[in-house]
Amino acid sequence: xxxxxxxxxxxxxxxxxxxxxxxxxxxxxxxxxxxxxxxxxxxxxxxxxxxxxxxxxxxxxxxxxxxxxxxxxxxxxxxxxxxxxxxxxxxxxxxxxxxxxxxxxxxxxxxxx
Amino acid sequence: xxxxxxxxxxxxxxxxxxxxxxxxxxxxxxxxxxxxxxxxxxxxxxxxxxxxxxxxxxxxxxxxxxxxxxxxxxxxxxxxxxxxxxxxxxxxxxxxxxxxxxxxxxxxxxxxxx
Numbered sequence: 001x002x003x004x005x006x007x008x009x010x011x012x013x014x015x016x017x018x019x020x021x022x023x024x025x026x027x028x029x030x031x032x033x034x035x036x037x038x039x040x041x042x043x044x045x046x047x048x049x050x051x052x053x054x055x056x057x058x059x060x061x062x063x064x065x066x067x068x069x070x071x072x073x074x075x076x077x078x079x080x081x082x083x084x085x086x087x088x089x090x091x092x093x094x095x096x097x098x099x100x101x102x103x104x105x106x107x108x109x110x111x112x113x
Numbered sequence: 114x115x116x117x118x119x120x121x122x123x124x125x126x127x128x129x130x131x132x133x134x135x136x137x138x139x140x141x142x143x144x145x146x147x148x149x150x151x152x153x154x155x156x157x158x159x160x161x162x163x164x165x166x167x168x169x170x171x172x173x174x175x176x177x178x179x180x181x182x183x184x185x186x187x188x189x190x191x192x193x194x195x196x197x198x199x200x201x202x203x204x205x206x207x208x209x210x211x212x213x214x215x216x217x218x219x220x221x222x223x224x225x226x227x
Binding site for chain 1: 144146148153154155156158161163203207208214215216218219220221
C-alpha cells in the first residue's frame with residue numbers, strides 16, 4: 001500500500017458545484033496532514049493543515065478520519081480559479097517535527113464554466 | 114514573504130554532463146529539500162539537509178549528490194546526467210519546528226537530458 005494515496009482524477013465539475021477528494025494514508029501514527037495546491041507549471045503551495053478537529057477556511061473544509069485512515073478536502077461553490085492539482089501530504093515521521101513530508105501524486109480538478 | 118529561488122527555470126544538458134542545480138532561500142530556514150516531480154509518480158524526495166554541511170538521503174538519491182556550504186544555499190548535483198533524470202526539480206525549505214508541514218517551494222527547474 002502506498003504511504004499516501006489519492007485518486008488522480010481528473011475531476012471535471014461545473015462552476016458552483018461541491019466537490020470532495022479523499023486521500024488514504026498508511027502510517028497510523030501520523031498526527032497531522034496537509035493539503036497543498038499546485039497550479040499548472042507552478043510550484044506547490046500549502047492550502048490547509050488538517051488536525052484531529054478538522055479545518056475550515058472559507059469554501060474549503062478538510063477533515064481527518066483516523067479510524068479509516070483518510071483525509072478529505074471539500075470545496076464548496078467551485079470557482080474556475082480552483083482548477084489545479086491538490087496534493088495530499090503526510091509527515092514522514094508521524095509527528096511532523098522533522099519537516100520531512102510524503103506527497104500523494106495529486107488529484108486534478110477542472111472547474112468548467 | 115518567504116522566497117525560494119532556483120538558478121534556472123529550464124535547462125537542457127547532454128548525457129554524461131555534470132549538472133548543478135542551485136537553490137537559495139532568504140528566510141534563514143534550517144531545513145532544505147530537493148525533490149523531483151514526474152507524471153504519475155508525484156513528488157519524490159532526493160535529498161534533505163537540516164543544517165550547513167548536514168545531509169540525508171531521501172527516497173531516490175542514486176545518481177545525485179548535494180552540497181550545503183551556506184545556510185541559505187542548497188545545491189543538487191547530477192554527477193553524470195542520464196536521460197532518466199529528465200524531470201522537474203523542485204527545491205523547498207521549511208522552518209525547524211512547529212510548522213513542519215509548511216514547505217516553501219522554489220519555482221522549479223525543468224531539466225531535459227538528451
